[in-house]
């Protein structure tokens with residue numbers, strides 16, 4: 001029924017397969033092919049999820065940036081178990097990642113922060129991410145304040161704005177197939193080696 005050559009290659013390194021699919025997504029998604037769902041668990045065991053942008057990845061894992069004082073920042077401090085999910089509608093593909101998260105070294109976060117547009121760098125200072133905002137003026141006033149503060153000076157990365165690395169222990173690839181007989185391959189890291197198995201859809 002299905003052409004075997006279209007099935008997911010379970011012998012390949014999952015990071016290479018991630019790269020292959022991500023490169024395809026860059027060509028076919030209308031925007032934000034690097035958007036991924038990040039699921040976290042709070043200290044009282046409640047899950048929460050939201051979209052963040054993948055900024056880089058390699059064998060070490062997947063990096064995104066956020067405010068450490070935010071809801072997700074606090075959850076990741078309390079519980080380092082997280083999950084990521086990419087769903088590329090244009091490809092009818094999904095990648096699920098589970099692992100543990102850690103804050104990347106300051107110098108790397110500085111490096112990325114310094115490549116961001118001025119407005120985004122100011123925004124990182126102005127936004128008390130996930131705190132209650134009484135009205136938009138308060139936010140815009142804070143933007144003004146920081147614009148003045150950093151006028152003609154170098155804007156340093158706010159200490160609460162950090163890069164996070166998700167070190168994967170599980171990566172699952174899912175692709176749509178006819179009659180919902182979808183194709184799934186799960187890779188689990190065992191003693192630093194990736195072991196794969198196919199899963200029923």
Ligand SMILES: Cc1cc2nc3c(=O)[nH]c(=O)nc-3n(C[C@H](O)[C@H](O)[C@H](O)COP(=O)(O)O)c2cc1C
Nearest residue numbers: 032035050051052053065066067070071072073130
């Ligand atoms: C396409 C898209 C990309 C986003 N990228 C980021 C990001 O890279 N970092 C971030 O902190 N928030 C990002 N957000 C906002 C988050 O989804 C979320 O609203 C915010 O981080 C607050 O989440 P929290 O209250 O759970 O901490 C993005 C939202 C969307 C829709």
